[in-house]
Amino acid sequence: MGKKKEEKVKSVRENKELKSSNRDHVPLPTGTFKKVGCRDFMVGLNRKGGVLLRLFYPAKMDQKEIESGNCWNPLRWPNWYPHENYKYGYADFAGVKSQLLFRFLNWLNSKKNVFIPAVPNAKPDLTSTSGTGRKFPVIVFSHGLGGCRTTYSALCIELASQGFVV
Secondary structure, three states: OOHHHHHHHHHHHOOOOOEEOOEEEOOOOOOOOOOEEEEEEEEEEEOOEEEEEEEEEEEOOOHHHHHHOOOOOHHHOOEOOOOOOHHHHHHHHHOOOOHHHHHHHHHHHHOOOEEOOOEEOOOEOOEOOOOOEOOOOEOOOOOOOOOOOOOOHHHHHHHHHOOOEO
16 A cells, blocks of 8 residues: 555544544544444344344455555445434433433434444455455444444444454
């Protein structure tokens, strides 16, 4: 990778304002796997409900991304704050109806254009250097009852960039 490309990647990684290409985002992952993919799944969907989950994993970089040294395409990133109605769920769970909480949640709603630096439905990086299939350790991460599938995205993408399926 050329010096100019290394400087560009370094400036994106050290961006303390959490902004890339005019888009606010959670912190960029710092691990060996530069590109992180994510997929949403609904498991056990029936009349009583189901479980919605987001899977994060090391993603395969295409040749163009490898040559340019740039796997960050902010236009492909999903929103961190999926919908305004999530604030009511947080408030209901907390059992709080205070104006301060709703002010905070309204501020959070104004930030709904904060993005997660992961590529939805990206191909997993399954090829090892020997050309055989690659296996990754798995971490089952639960956000707890007071969150949603996007609450801890920064932590999950960091773990995926370190070589875990989360």
